[in-house]
Amino acid sequence: MGRVKMTGVALLLLHGIWALAALAVHKAVLPTPWAVYAYFPQLARQQLQWHLFFSLYRLGWSMAIATVLGVVIGIAAVRLPRLGKVLDPLIYLTYPLPKIALLPVVMLLFGLGDGSKIILITLIIVFQVIIGVRDAVRQIPSSLYQGLAVMGANRWQTLRFVTWPASLAGLFSALRIALGSAIATLFFTEVYGTEYGIGYLIMDEWNRLDYLGMYGGIVVLAALAFVLFAALGGLEAWSSRWRRAA
Amino acid sequence: MLEVTHLGVAYAHTPVFADLTFSVAAHEILAVIGPSGVGKTTLINAICGQLAHTGTVTLGKQPVTPQRQRLALVPQDYGLLPWLRVAANVGLPLQLRHHPAPQRVAAMLAALGLTDVADRYPAALSGGQRQRVALARAFVSQPELLLLDEAFSALDPVVKQTAYGLFEAQWQASPMPTLVVTHDWEEALVLSDRLFVMTNGHGTMMANPLSALPRAARAHAPQYPQVLTDLRKAVAAQWAE
Ligand SMILES: Nc1ncnc2c1ncn2[C@@H]1O[C@H](COP(=O)(O)OP(=O)(O)OP(=O)(O)O)[C@@H](O)[C@H]1O
Ligand SMILES: [Mg+2]
Numbered sequence: 001m002g003r004v005k006m007t008g009v010a011l012l013l014l015h016g017i018w019a020l021a022a023l024a025v026h027k028a029v030l031p032t033p034w035a036v037y038a039y040f041p042q043l044a045r046q047q048l049q050w051h052l053f054f055s056l057y058r059l060g061w062s063m064a065i066a067t068v069l070g071v072v073i074g075i076a077a078v079r080l081p082r083l084g085k086v087l088d089p090l091i092y093l094t095y096p097l098p099k100i101a102l103l104p105v106v107m108l109l110f111g112l113g114d115g116s117k118i119i120l121i122t123l124i125i126v127f128q129v130i131i132g133v134r135d136a137v138r139q140i141p142s143s144l145y146q147g148l149a150v151m152g153a154n155r156w157q158t159l160r161f162v163t164w165p166a167s168l169a170g171l172f173s174a175l176r177i178a179l180g181s182a183i184a185t186l187f188f189t190e191v192y193g194t195e196y197g198i199g200y201l202i203m204d205e206w207n208r209l210d211y212l213g214m215y216g217g218i219v220v221l222a223a224l225a226f227v228l229f230a231a232l233g234g235l236e237a238w239s240s241r242w243r244r245a246a
Numbered sequence: 247m248l249e250v251t252h253l254g255v256a257y258a259h260t261p262v263f264a265d266l267t268f269s270v271a272a273h274e275i276l277a278v279i280g281p282s283g284v285g286k287t288t289l290i291n292a293i294c295g296q297l298a299h300t301g302t303v304t305l306g307k308q309p310v311t312p313q314r315q316r317l318a319l320v321p322q323d324y325g326l327l328p329w330l331r332v333a334a335n336v337g338l339p340l341q342l343r344h345h346p347a348p349q350r351v352a353a354m355l356a357a358l359g360l361t362d363v364a365d366r367y368p369a370a371l372s373g374g375q376r377q378r379v380a381l382a383r384a385f386v387s388q389p390e391l392l393l394l395d396e397a398f399s400a401l402d403p404v405v406k407q408t409a410y411g412l413f414e415a416q417w418q419a420s421p422m423p424t425l426v427v428t429h430d431w432e433e434a435l436v437l438s439d440r441l442f443v444m445t446n447g448h449g450t451m452m453a454n455p456l457s458a459l460p461r462a463a464r465a466h467a468p469q470y471p472q473v474l475t476d477l478r479k480a481v482a483a484q485w486a487e
Contacts, residue, residue, distance in 0.1 A: 144325055148342070149296060150296065150319040151343075165327075
């Protein structure tokens, strides 16, 4: 229970700093935490659940597509060495490109709707997933493959008993890191072509100089991120439970 | 009977050995002994069909492949799957052949004193326990050929003696042609019926002077120290070349 306690302390500390800053600044652009929380019932009436739903929808699809692509490409890059020789340089050439610069192209090809948002987020996080899975698969000692071959395992069994469990552990730690980029990009994509999403909500309140609503949106986004991080952290711990001695 | 004929392996055109010929009888343990880098692991890998080679390897007149025969290999690092619990690791060879037999696995775990750790992951085991899991996994499928690559080398002397006893008990219960790779003369004398001594690219078959004695009695036999000294002396000259 130490972690729950520490999370509580961190939350208190964060709110303390926020409150002190708000009291010191004493302007509408930085309201106090209690003013923001008091505004929540009103925020809830502004279709908060739909803003949440659309943000989660875009995030969920992006993470799901990045997972499938990342696992398939990450495993293939190691297990099919000929393909890997082509894939590796390709990954390293495209990984550092600022994919956000592709936004106009993505908009042109896929429009302004959810499709283009999901594609852009996927484009940005899929590399982290590919590399995480690939590195986890690469670290599997060859003796494990050899051992299975001697026991008469076929390709499918080798994938199931060796490659897959190793890549699962790599996948979840990569996804946890990718989630940060995904949420940052999500916010960016919700600024255009939509009237739903937490990102839209925050920007809209800002434009209308409704700072209480804007901070409410930020608090909701932070809470959403926290829950998703915690969930992925749990999945990561579960998928690599065999690493802990005990 | 395992028959190895004119066996050769080369890595990138550099031969490790070019022409090894020997056989291991159905109820025989052959110790393969030689200095580090001489090609013992290479020999084992070639025998179980994991390395391209020249020459032939047959078991009961059939070419050796994991698809045709039940083979068991205990590699130098034991090769346990870290994400499978002990019981699942031991049951793996049976599961891969679609003959899961939980009772046989449980009996094997009990025989090797692993019942209490059956639900643990390998990371949570001692070195000695891990080695016993590897032995259990090798014996559980009742293999037609058993290959041990330095399977006892990492154990401390006391644990090693126990492990020899457990190995002996399992092997006697249903013997199969067996290769025990080692660089330890005492291990070779205690476990084997004959010795295959490898020296840069060649192998020499030698009798184990203690093979008439029961394995458990060999290390305590009065002639043991002398045999050990003689063997070391005879081979030291070769290995020094
Ligand atoms: N995959 C490989 N590629 C190239 N050379 C190799 C490879 N594996 C082994 N060798 C070389 O082949 C020779 C025999 O290696 P091997 O591992 O069979 O020796 P060993 O007798 O098992 O040694 P040890 O007692 O240290 O385990 C060594 O010179 C080694 O460097
Ligand atoms: Mg070796």
